[in-house]
Amino acid sequence: MKPTIEQQLWMYKHMVTSRYLEESLLAVYMEGKTPVFNMGEGPIPGEMHLSNGQEPCAVGVCAHLTPTDVVTSYHRPHHVAVAKGVDLNRMVAEIMGKKTGLSGGRGGHMHLFDPTVNFSCAGIVAQGLAPAVGAMLSRHLQKKPGVAVAYLGEGATNAGAFHESLNLAAVWNLPVLFVVEDNSWGISVSKAQSTAVPRNDARAAGYGMPGVYVPGNDADAIFDAAGEIIERMRKGGGPALMELETYRLAGHFVGDAEGYRPEGEKEALQAKDPIPAYSKRLIETGALTDDSDRELVQAAHAKVDAAIAFGRESSYPDPEEAMQHVFA
Amino acid sequence: MADVRIPTDLWDDDTQAVITSWAYDDGTVVKEGDMIVEIMVEKSQFEIAAPASGTLHIRESEDAVLDRGAVIATIE
Amino acid sequence: MAEAETITAAKTAHKRLTIARAMADAIAHEMRTDERVFVMGEDIGPLGGVFGNTRGLIEEFGPERVRDTPISETGFIGAAVGAAMDGMRPVVELMFADFVGVCLDIIYNAAAKNCYFSGGNVHVPMVLMTSTGAGYSDGGQHSQCMYGTFAHLPGMKVVVPSNSYDAKGLMTAAIRDPNPVIYMFHKRLQGMGWLGTEKGATVACPEEPYTVEIGKAKTVREGVDITIVSLGMGVHWALQAAEKLASDGVSAEVVDLRSLVPLDRDHVFASVKKTGRLIVVDEDYKSYGITGEIIATIAERDISVLKASPQRVAFPDIPIPYSRSMEYWALPSADKIIAAYQRMER
Numbered sequence: 073m074k075p076t077i078e079q080q081l082w083m084y085k086h087m088v089t090s091r092y093l094e095e096s097l098l099a100v101y102m103e104g105k106t107p108v109f110n111m112g113e114g115p116i117p118g119e120m121h122l123s124n125g126q127e128p129c130a131v132g133v134c135a136h137l138t139p140t141d142v143v144t145s146y147h148r149p150h151h152v153a154v155a156k157g158v159d160l161n162r163m164v165a166e167i168m169g170k171k172t173g174l175s176g177g178r179g180g181h182m183h184l185f186d187p188t189v190n191f192s193c194a195g196i197v198a199q200g201l202a203p204a205v206g207a208m209l210s211r212h213l214q215k216k217p218g219v220a221v222a223y224l225g226e227g228a229t230n231a232g233a234f235h236e237s238l239n240l241a242a243v244w245n246l247p248v249l250f251v252v253e254d255n256s257w258g259i260s261v262s263k264a265q266s267t268a269v270p271r272n273d274a275r276a277a278g279y280g281m282p283g284v285y286v287p288g289n290d291a292d293a294i295f296d297a298a299g300e301i302i303e304r305m306r307k308g309g310g311p312a313l314m315e316l317e318t319y320r321l322a323g324h325f326v327g328d329a330e331g332y333r334p335e336g337e338k339e340a341l342q343a344k345d346p347i348p349a350y351s352k353r354l355i356e357t358g359a360l361t362d363d364s365d366r367e368l369v370q371a372a373h374a375k376v377d378a379a380i381a382f383g384r385e386s387s388y389p390d391p392e393e394a395m396q397h398v399f400a
Numbered sequence: 401m402a403d404v405r406i407p408t409d410l411w412d413d414d415t416q417a418v419i420t421s422w423a424y425d426d427g428t429v430v431k432e433g434d435m436i437v438e439i440m441v442e443k444s445q446f447e448i449a450a451p452a453s454g455t456l457h458i459r460e461s462e463d464a465v466l467d468r469g470a471v472i473a474t475i476e
Numbered sequence: 477m478a479e480a481e482t483i484t485a486a487k488t489a490h491k492r493l494t495i496a497r498a499m500a501d502a503i504a505h506e507m508r509t510d511e512r513v514f515v516m517g518e519d520i521g522p523l524g525g526v527f528g529n530t531r532g533l534i535e536e537f538g539p540e541r542v543r544d545t546p547i548s549e550t551g552f553i554g555a556a557v558g559a560a561m562d563g564m565r566p567v568v569e570l571m572f573a574d575f576v577g578v579c580l581d582i583i584y585n586a587a588a589k590n591c592y593f594s595g596g597n598v599h600v601p602m603v604l605m606t607s608t609g610a611g612y613s614d615g616g617q618h619s620q621c622m623y624g625t626f627a628h629l630p631g632m633k634v635v636v637p638s639n640s641y642d643a644k645g646l647m648t649a650a651i652r653d654p655n656p657v658i659y660m661f662h663k664r665l666q667g668m669g670w671l672g673t674e675k676g677a678t679v680a681c682p683e684e685p686y687t688v689e690i691g692k693a694k695t696v697r698e699g700v701d702i703t704i705v706s707l708g709m710g711v712h713w714a715l716q717a718a719e720k721l722a723s724d725g726v727s728a729e730v731v732d733l734r735s736l737v738p739l740d741r742d743h744v745f746a747s748v749k750k751t752g753r754l755i756v757v758d759e760d761y762k763s764y765g766i767t768g769e770i771i772a773t774i775a776e777r778d779i780s781v782l783k784a785s786p787q788r789v790a791f792p793d794i795p796i797p798y799s800r801s802m803e804y805w806a807l808p809s810a811d812k813i814i815a816a817y818q819r820m821e822r
Binding site: 179196235236397398 | 511512514540541543545546548549550551552553554555556557558559560561562563564566578581582585586589590591592593594595596597598599601630631633654655
Binding site: 418420421422423424434435438440442443445447462 | 490491492493494496497528531667668669670673675678
């Protein structure tokens with residue numbers, strides 16, 4: 073399934089937005105943390121897991137989704153949130169712990185919930201898989217439409233929840249696409265060290281569902297593979313597992329010195345940055361011109377800048393508000 | 401008048417049943433189909449419905465151990 | 477004539493239900509009136525639940541809404557979370573509370589926290605029903621109460637019925653609650669004869685649906701000399717102890733907590749203020765749990781209401797032993813409650 077030009081431009085725009093968001097957040101994150109890196113300091117305290125390099129995994133799949141479809145993600149969620157259409161202002165405000173954030177500051181960067189587009193993420197790897205299955209059970213019982221996409225990193229395929237969730241999705245034949253973002257590293261442990269099989273699509277057969285591996289970190293290739301699966305799922309085709317080769321251009325978390333990476337690996341990956349490569353392709357095929365590219369990039373940056381400004385200008389919650397919303 | 405018996409069709413052998421709980425007191429008016437008593441056979445619980453409507457006259461109390469077919473109450 | 481009819485009508489209205497039957501009836505009624513309610517768990521379909529609490533449901537509602545699951549607690553409890561977040565009202569069973577170890581994350585880190593993490597924008601209206609309790613030699617991994625564990629972790633309501641009237645009302649309330657509710661039933665109060673049931677748990681229940689408010693304790697026996705606070709099976713031990721104490725001229729008040737979260741601290745405090753003496757009875761492990769919480773509640777509010785040091789009768793901090801004599805040596809009992817009272821009076 074090849075993307076139309078419109079779909080390609082959609083994907084490109086969201087990758088550009090997502091990358092600029094991560095770069096902007098990084099700059100804000102580092103405020104107050106130099107020269108001494110104290111995680112609890114600055115306008116964005118805590119951990120920060122950036123998705124630079126993994127943008128194709130988000131746009132290639134989410135291009136096929138509507139707000140009604142359900143997406144769950146994990147501790148590296150921003151690119152997926154952007155692609156799913158999460159309110160950017162409220163997302164940035166939440167990451168900054170502000171009252172105007174998606175959760176009034178109660179969740180932070182790993183716990184972003186936007187029910188208007190059915191997006192949520194969690195800080196425990198593989199935790200979002202079973203709820204994605206449940207959301208589709210709900211649609212089945214209510215006879216309402218929708219598919220679910222549950223994102224996980226390749227490290228999470230070894231967690232018990234992966235086993236249980238895939239089996240359950242297959243036993244109940246629910247339309248859940250499990251998307252493994254294989255960036256090769258679970259913090260400092262490589263996939264080869266942690267996973268008994270070189271590719272997770274091989275595990276799909278063990279769960280009674282089809283498995284697909286997409287190499288190259290290429291938005292169009294991911295679009296193609298995901299499109300086929302999602303179309304089949306919408307017609308009652310049942311769950312599937314898709315593993316996407318991708319790269320983490322930054323560390324596991326900001327502050328990660330990445331001493332575990334082999335020499336030269338990072339530099340080699342920078343050369344394979346998917347966004348300049350995609351821009352080049354779109355210009356070559358005429359989908360973009362230098363001018364329209366510049367315009368698109370400027371518009372995307374402006375949107376992110378506005379969100380960052382919104383976040384900065386918003387107030388913090390009153391501390392006693394911590395007691396609210398424990399129960400409905 | 402109808403008899404309320406330990407069922408004969410729920411298990412095959414001579415294992416006895418025990419009455420674990422009467423849902424109503426002696427003398428209560430019950431309707432046909434109401435669940436009126438629970439019995440236990442080994443590890444299985446069975447709920448017995450009233451075979452007729454009328455006044456329940458309990459013959460065997462809770463904890464009584466009985467054979468299949470035994471009459472445990474009548475309904476008139 | 478009219479009087480006989482009234483008596484008869486009264487008798488037909490007061491059907492006794494076991495807790496198992498009460499739970500199933502409450503779930504069935506909600507399923508009839510609310511399409512969003514469905515049930516999942518191991519052996520809850522044709523078997524009717526290992527502890528009898530889903531009997532009749534699959535026959536009435538079919539396998540779509542009453543689903544047997546694989547042995548995948550994280551999987552199906554997680555599915556309940558996702559379904560609840562999408563607008564359904566799942567009632568899901570964790571067969572033994574002891575099994576929470578294999579699925580604790582999806583309960584305490586997701587079900588209990590997603591409402592908060594979303595700033596109240598996403599609710600998780602699910603009921604997790606789970607069996608608790610010892611005293612029939614099921615060993616250390618099938619006999620625990622886990623009350624303190626669930627009650628301690630924020631974001632989930634916790635209810636513990638001691639009798640079928642409360643069991644039915646609390647189940648209805650739990651299903652209608654927009655929050656995750658952990659419904660902890662005691663195996664020896666269920667009415668399943670093979671577990672050796674406490675008959676005092678099988679009481680009269682109205683036919684029509686009703687709710688018992690979550691977060692409200694109940695004084696089940698009035699008294700003036702001492703307050704005995706408990707939950708679940710402990711309420712029955714407390715009532716037995718109160719009976720024996722009465723024959724010695726001691727008037728014991730028994731408070732049934734019924735809910736752990738929210739905890740009805742006001743009710744407990746009012747009782748202890750009246751009597752001045754407190755014994756807390758809990759089948760769960762002694763340290764870092766219910767007994768400490770109740771005593772702390774009184775002490776921090778107004779220690780002067782206490783005329784004597786409060787006492788705890790709880791399971792010791794040991795794995796539950798298998799051999800019957802050891803198990804019963806460890807379990808609370810009416811005699812231990814009386815001994816605790818006697819210690820207070822020295």
